[in-house]
Amino acid sequence: MNTNDRPRVLAFALDAAEPTLVRRMIEQDELPALKSLLSEGRWMSVKSPADIGSGSVWPSFVTGEAPMVHGIYGEWCWEPERMGIQRITARQLTPFWKAQAENGNTVGVLDVPFMPLIGLSEGFEVSEWGPHDLIDGRVNAAPAKVASLISNQAPHPLSHDRLDAGGPDDYQNLERLVSASLEGIRLRGSLAQALLKETRPDLSLIAFTEIHHAAHFLWHTVEPEHEVFSRNGFDNHRAIKPDLREIYCEVDRQIGDLIETLGAGTTIMVFSLHGMQPCHGVPTFLLPLLCEKGFARLADWNSKSWTERGIALMAAAKRRSPAALKKLYYKTMPPTATHRLAQPTMMPSYDWSQTSAFSLPSDQHGWIRINLRGREASGIVPLGEYEVLCHELEQLIRSLTSEDGKPLARRVIPTTDRVKEAIGLRIPDLVVHWEDEVFRAPLRIRGSAVVSQPLGRKFNGQHALEGFCIARGAADLYQGDSIRAEDLHRIMCRSLEDTRD
Numbered sequence: 239m240n241t242n243d244r245p246r247v248l249a250f251a252l253d254a255a256e257p258t259l260v261r262r263m264i265e266q267d268e269l270p271a272l273k274s275l276l277s278e279g280r281w282m283s284v285k286s287p288a289d290i291g292s293g294s295v296w297p298s299f300v301t302g303e304a305p306m307v308h309g310i311y312g313e314w315c316w317e318p319e320r321m322g323i324q325r326i327t328a329r330q331l332t333p334f335w336k337a338q339a340e341n342g343n344t345v346g347v348l349d350v351p352f353m354p355l356i357g358l359s360e361g362f363e364v365s366e367w368g369p370h371d372l373i374d375g376r377v378n379a380a381p382a383k384v385a386s387l388i389s390n391q392a393p394h395p396l397s398h399d400r401l402d403a404g405g406p407d408d409y410q411n412l413e414r415l416v417s418a419s420l421e422g423i424r425l426r427g428s429l430a431q432a433l434l435k436e437t438r439p440d441l442s443l444i445a446f447t448e449i450h451h452a453a454h455f456l457w458h459t460v461e462p463e464h465e466v467f468s469r470n471g472f473d474n475h476r477a478i479k480p481d482l483r484e485i486y487c488e489v490d491r492q493i494g495d496l497i498e499t500l501g502a503g504t505t506i507m508v509f510s511l512h513g514m515q516p517c518h519g520v521p522t523f524l525l526p527l528l529c530e531k532g533f534a535r536l537a538d539w540n541s542k543s544w545t546e547r548g549i550a551l552m553a554a555a556k557r558r559s560p561a562a563l564k565k566l567y568y569k570t571m572p573p574t575a576t577h578r579l580a581q582p583t584m585m586p587s588y589d590w591s592q593t594s595a596f597s598l599p600s601d602q603h604g605w606i607r608i609n610l611r612g613r614e615a616s617g618i619v620p621l622g623e624y625e626v627l628c629h630e631l632e633q634l635i636r637s638l639t640s641e642d643g644k645p646l647a648r649r650v651i652p653t654t655d656r657v658k659e660a661i662g663l664r665i666p667d668l669v670v671h672w673e674d675e676v677f678r679a680p681l682r683i684r685g686s687a688v689v690s691q692p693l694g695r696k697f698n699g700q701h702a703l704e705g706f707c708i709a710r711g712a713a714d715l716y717q718g719d720s721i722r723a724e725d726l727h728r729i730m731c732r733s734l735e736d737t738r739d
């Protein structure tokens with residue numbers, strides 16, 4: 239156990255805190271704790287694998303590995319062995335703090351998204367106490383005395399009620415969401431104080447998840463003039479009180495209190511792995527488009543009329559909510575996931591013998607998987623054709639425009655260009671970053687009969703790809719203005735080594 243009463247490394251993970259907003263609020267004196275930390279330390283940008291998927295960033299931080307290695311990119315991931323998507327678990331991940339604990343350092347981890355529990359006998363590990371990402375759907379805490387401390391605390395208000403809002407004009411629920419987030423942040427601050435005082439870990443990681451959940455619903459209040467919002471009539475909506483910035487302020491207040499009581503003389507880090515930017519729903523046209531262009535075929539394709547084909551109609555049907563379809567949708571989905579961003583549509587059944595490439599349900603980027611022989615259980619694409627097919631798909635996506643000629647894809651990322659690597663790949667083969675043009679509803683695509691209706695229009699924040707880190711007391715441990723999410727833990731580990739008694 240730490241003989242000192244202060245952690246040697248105290249790190250705060252601000253889930254999905256947007257660096258440009260943090261910077262702006264620091265400059266406007268709205269975040270005094272971060273401002274003071276920055277004046278004594280330094281700012282780095284964090285390069286994260288959010289370009290693959292928002293679900294990649296935390297597993298990459300936790301394990302120190304790239305998505306190619308841990309295989310996680312969303313809450314639902316493709317399983318080639320069974321030709322279906324599966325809700326992910328974090329149990330197979332080995333967190334970097336395991337080696338630290340084995341090395342004799344006490345470790346405390348509160349609510350880091352996608353964290354597995356490793357059976358710590360000292361310190362604390364608490365997952366999904368007030369989560370945005372529901373993995374197990376319940377609080378897990380260890381060791382036993384920590385579990386009992388948690389069960390004696392007031393629960394996080396977002397843990398028993400998701401408090402999602404119906405859209406930017408659902409003022410009542412938006413305000414309830416912000417109020418509950420503020421209350422959750424205060425509770426989190428006092429829980430962290432109690433855990434740190436009780437267990438005195440050498441390395442402490444305290445995550446604040448409230449920013450993430452609220453920002454998906456409230457980003458229009460941060461960038462009201464953005465084109466995505468102005469062309470969709472968001473400017474008619476009245477202000478929300480309290481608003482998202484107050485959530486950032488409350489997190490800053492809690493961090494300030496924790497640093498004041500526990501942080502003097504220690505290495506302090508405040509970081510996020512990805513940020514937030516405007517959106518209006520989630521585009522869904524990739525599935526019908528790949529069907530239309532002959533890359534994929536649905537199982538009951540022949541029995542369907544053109545207008546019934548693909549997700550555009552599935553989406554329309556879901557909006558109209560015929561009881562039977564709705565029932566099926568909710569029956570197939572685990573209860574924790576039905577109202578979640580990450581699963582906007584179900585996987586339809588494909589005729590795999592006629593499918594060379596297909597899309598995976600996504601919360602943001604377009605994800606394309608090749609039906610590769612030897613990797614997919616029903617794969618048909620020979621290894622020798624992998625690269626050509628990827629290239630062909632890339633060309634198709636790059637050429638997509640709206641009817642009036644505006645490009646739809648900003649970037650197409652092949653996750654590997656080597657078939658040797660592709661054979662073991664669990665993440666999508668191609669990742670598409672969309673232009674804001676895809677948030678038009680309906681969206682007509684030039685040269686295609688597919689008419690797109692984005693799903694999840696209640697969401698107006700999606701992830702920006704960069705995070706940030708403010709580090710104090712670790713300035714000499716890492717040089718450079720930017721750091722990869724996979725490498726953040728190295729600063730923490732080095733700092734523990736350097737301060738070993």
Ligand SMILES: [Zn+2]
Nearest residue numbers: 292450454701
């Ligand atoms: Zn998110």
